[in-house]
Amino acid sequence: MYLWKCWRDTRVKVFVAFGVILLVDFFILASAIHVQHFHKPGRALGLLQATFMIPSGLLLFFGWILSKENPGADIGNGCGDFLLTRPSSRGRLVWTGWMVGMAESVILWIVLSAIAFGALLLRLQQVGIPVLGAPQTRIPPGSVLLVFAIFLLNLGLIYGLAYCIGVVTRNGSWALIGSAIVVIGYGFLESLLRQHWNIHLPDFFLPLHGYDNGIEIPSMLAFVVHGCLLVVFPAVAHFALERMEV
Amino acid sequence: MFIRVVPASGVPLYLQIESQLKHAIAAGALKVGNALLPVRKLAAELRINPNTVARAYQNLERDGIIRTIPGGGTFVAENTPGLLKSEKLRRLRPFAMQLAVEGTQLRLNQEDIVKLVKEALEELGEGK
Amino acid sequence: MTEWAIGTEKLSKHYRSLQAVDGLNMHVPKGAVYGFLGRNGAGKTTTIRMLMGLQRATAGAASVFGMSCMADRISIARRVGYVGEKKILFGSMTGNDLVRFNREYFPKWSDALAERYAKRMEIPMDRKFKKLSLGNRTKLCLLLAMAQGADLLILDEPTSGLDPVVTDELLRLLVEDFTNEGRTIFLSSHHLSEVERIADWVGIIDEGKLRLEARLDDIRAEYRRVVAFGRDLPAARSPQVLSTVAEDDNRTYVVTKNVEAFAAGLRNEGATVLDISPLNLGEVFLQLVRKEDVCISGNAGATRA
Numbered sequence: 001m002y003l004w005k006c007w008r009d010t011r012v013k014v015f016v017a018f019g020v021i022l023l024v025d026f027f028i029l030a031s032a033i034h035v036q037h038f039h040k041p042g043r044a045l046g047l048l049q050a051t052f053m054i055p056s057g058l059l060l061f062f063g064w065i066l067s068k069e070n071p072g073a074d075i076g077n078g079c080g081d082f083l084l085t086r087p088s089s090r091g092r093l094v095w096t097g098w099m100v101g102m103a104e105s106v107i108l109w110i111v112l113s114a115i116a117f118g119a120l121l122l123r124l125q126q127v128g129i130p131v132l133g134a135p136q137t138r139i140p141p142g143s144v145l146l147v148f149a150i151f152l153l154n155l156g157l158i159y160g161l162a163y164c165i166g167v168v169t170r171n172g173s174w175a176l177i178g179s180a181i182v183v184i185g186y187g188f189l190e191s192l193l194r195q196h197w198n199i200h201l202p203d204f205f206l207p208l209h210g211y212d213n214g215i216e217i218p219s220m221l222a223f224v225v226h227g228c229l230l231v232v233f234p235a236v237a238h239f240a241l242e243r244m245e246v
Numbered sequence: 247m248f249i250r251v252v253p254a255s256g257v258p259l260y261l262q263i264e265s266q267l268k269h270a271i272a273a274g275a276l277k278v279g280n281a282l283l284p285v286r287k288l289a290a291e292l293r294i295n296p297n298t299v300a301r302a303y304q305n306l307e308r309d310g311i312i313r314t315i316p317g318g319g320t321f322v323a324e325n326t327p328g329l330l331k332s333e334k335l336r337r338l339r340p341f342a343m344q345l346a347v348e349g350t351q352l353r354l355n356q357e358d359i360v361k362l363v364k365e366a367l368e369e370l371g372e373g374k
Numbered sequence: 375m376t377e378w379a380i381g382t383e384k385l386s387k388h389y390r391s392l393q394a395v396d397g398l399n400m401h402v403p404k405g406a407v408y409g410f411l412g413r414n415g416a417g418k419t420t421t422i423r424m425l426m427g428l429q430r431a432t433a434g435a436a437s438v439f440g441m442s443c444m445a446d447r448i449s450i451a452r453r454v455g456y457v458g459e460k461k462i463l464f465g466s467m468t469g470n471d472l473v474r475f476n477r478e479y480f481p482k483w484s485d486a487l488a489e490r491y492a493k494r495m496e497i498p499m500d501r502k503f504k505k506l507s508l509g510n511r512t513k514l515c516l517l518l519a520m521a522q523g524a525d526l527l528i529l530d531e532p533t534s535g536l537d538p539v540v541t542d543e544l545l546r547l548l549v550e551d552f553t554n555e556g557r558t559i560f561l562s563s564h565h566l567s568e569v570e571r572i573a574d575w576v577g578i579i580d581e582g583k584l585r586l587e588a589r590l591d592d593i594r595a596e597y598r599r600v601v602a603f604g605r606d607l608p609a610a611r612s613p614q615v616l617s618t619v620a621e622d623d624n625r626t627y628v629v630t631k632n633v634e635a636f637a638a639g640l641r642n643e644g645a646t647v648l649d650i651s652p653l654n655l656g657e658v659f660l661q662l663v664r665k666e667d668v669c670i671s672g673n674a675g676a677t678r679a
Contacts, residue, residue: 081461
C-alpha cells in the first residue's frame with residue numbers, strides 16, 4: 001500500500017531527525033540550566049517554554065525536508081505509469097502521502113518535547129527547584145496546547161506548501177526550492193513594504209514568543225487563515241493530480 | 247512433439263500443423279492409437295495460440311484422421327472411409343496440378359514425374 | 375450484445391500541432407490475443423495510455439469491459455494487468471518489496487504465480503529496482519502484472535529489452551496462463567514475429583489511424599499480394615483492395631478476399647498478372663504503413679535514357 005511506501009521512503013529521515021534533535025536538545029538544556037538563574041521569576045517558565053520551542057523550530061525544518069517525497073516526485077521519477085494505474089484514487093495518494101509526513105512530524109514533536117520536558121523536570125528536581133508546585137514556575141497546560149497548535153499550523157503551512165509545489169511540478173527538489181523561494185520572497189516583500197510604505201503584512205509563520213506570564217496568542221484571524229491553509233494546500237495538490245495527464 | 251511452425255511463411259499455422267501431422271501419420275511415425283499432445287500443451291510448446299491448435303485438431307477430426315475422447319485425450323484414428331473417393335480425389339487434385347506445373351517447367355516428361363510419385367509412395371510405405 | 379474486452383469509438387488525441395490518435399475504432403473481443411502493431415510514434419502508446427486513464431481523449435470514447443476509461447479508471451485498473459512503455463518502478467524497493475506493495479491492491483493476487491514467474495523468468499527478487507538491468511526491470515514489471523489475476527493484460531512493448539531466451543519463455547508463459555477461461559491479451563509491439571506466433575487478431579495503426587483490424591488466420595488464408603503490369607492500372611483502394619503501391623511499371627495490390635476475381639478483372643482490362651502470393655504479417659504491415667506512391671501508371675512507352 002502507498003502508506004507503507006511513504007513510511008519506507010521517509011523512515012531514515014525520521015530516525016536521523018530524532019537523533020539530531022535529541023542531541024541538540026541535550027546540549028541546549030545542559031548548557032542553559034544554571035541553578036542561580038532559576039530563582040528569577042519566569043526564568044523556569046521561559047526554560048520550559050524553550051524545551052518545546054526548540055523541537056518546534058527544528059521540526060519545521062524537518063517537515064520542509066520531508067516534502068521532497070510526494071506523488072508528484074514519484075511521477076517525475078517515471079513511476080507514474082505504475083502508480084497511477086493501481087486501483088486507488090489519485091486523491092487517496094495525495095492525502096496519504098501528506099498525512100504520513102504530518103503524522104511523522106507531529107509524533108516526533110510530541111515524543112521529543114516529552115523527553116525534553118521530562119529531562120528538564122528531572123534536572124530541576126535534582127537542584128531542588130519545585131517546578132510543578134511553585135506559582136512562578138507553573139506552566140499553564142493551556143500554553144503547552146498553544147505551542148502545539150502554533151507548531152501544527154506552521155508545520156501545515158511549510159510542509160503543505162512544499163508538498164503542493166512538489167506534486168504540481170512533479171519534482172521533489174522543486175518542492176524544497178519553490179517553497180524556500182516563497183518564504184524568502186515573502187520575507188523580502190514584507191520588509192520592503194514595512195520600510196517604504198509602512199504597510200505591515202501578516203507574519204508568514206505564526207510567531208512563538210514567550211513572555212513572563214505566557215505565550216503571545218496569535219489573533220483569531222491568523223488562526224483561521226492558517227487553519228484553512230493547512231487543508232487548502234493538500235486540497236490543491238489533490239485537484240492538480242486529479243487533472244494531471246501523464 | 248516434432249511439430250514446428252513457421253509463422254512468417256504466410257501459410258496459416260493450423261494448416262501447417264495439419265499437414266505435418268498428416269505426413270507423420272502417413273509415414274507411420276504416428277500409428278493408430280498413438281496419443282497426441284493436448285491442445286494447450288502443444289500450443290505452449292510451439293508458443294502459439296491454442297485456438298490455432300484447436301482448429302487444426304478439429305479439422306483433422308472432421309476428416310476422420312484423429313479422434314478425441316471427451317476428457318480422455320486425442321488419438322490417431324483408424325483409417326476411416328469417411329469421405330467418398332471422389333471427394334478424396336478432388337482434394338488431391340491441386341497437389342497433382344502443382345506437381346504437374348513444376349514438372350513441366352523443369353521440362354521433365356510424364357514418365358519421370360510418375361516415377362517420382364511412385365518412389366515417394368514407396369518411401370512412405372517403408373515407414374509402416 | 376457481447377461485451378468487448380476493449381472498444382474504442384472515434385478515439386482521438388490531439389496535441390497542439392499533432393494528431394497522435396485520429397478517430398480510432400478498435401474492437402478487441404474477449405478471449406482474444408490481440409496484437410496492436412505500428413511503427414514508433416504511430417500512436418500505440420498514446421492509445422494505451424488513454425485506455426488506462428493516464429491521458430484523456432480529446433474526442434471520442436474508449437471502454438474496457440464496457441466501462442468508460444475516463445470515468446471508471448479504478449474499476450478498470452482492478453481487472454487489468456498493465457505494463458507501460460517506461461517500465462520504471464520504485465527505485466529503492468526490491469522485487470519482493472514490490473510484490474508486497476502490489477499484492478494489497480488485488481484480491482486475486484497469487485503469490486504462487488509470482489514465485490513461478492520469478493523462477494521461470496530468472497528475476498533476482500532481492501535486488502533493489504534501481505540496481506536491476508533493463509531486462510530484469512521489464513521482467514519484474516511483467517511479473518507484477520501477470521500474478522495479479524487479471525482478466526485482461528495490456529502490455530506495451532513487453533519484449534523490449536528482453537533477450538531471445540526470455541522472450542521465448544514469456545511467450546510460453548502467456549500461452550500457458552492467459553489463453554484460457556476467456557482471458558484477453560492486448561499487446562503492442564513492433565516485433566512482428568512474436569505477434570505472429572501468439573496473436574489471433576491484429577490491429578495495425580499508422581499515423582494515429584487504424585489501417586487494418588482482422589483475424590490473423592484470415593490474413594493468412596485470404597489476403598494475397600497481386601503484382602500486375604500494364605497501362606492504366608486501377609490505383610484506388612476499396613473494401614477489397616487494402617493498399618496499392620506503384621513501382622516502375624508494376625503495381626502491387628494487397629487484396630483482402632476473392633483474389634481470383636480481382637485478378638480476372640485486371641486481366642479483362644488488358645493487364646498482365648505477374649504474381650499472386652500469400653502474405654505474412656510483416657509484408658501486410660509494410661504494405662500498409664509505407665507511404666503510397668502517387669505515381670500514376672501510364673508511362674508505358676517512356677524509355678530510360
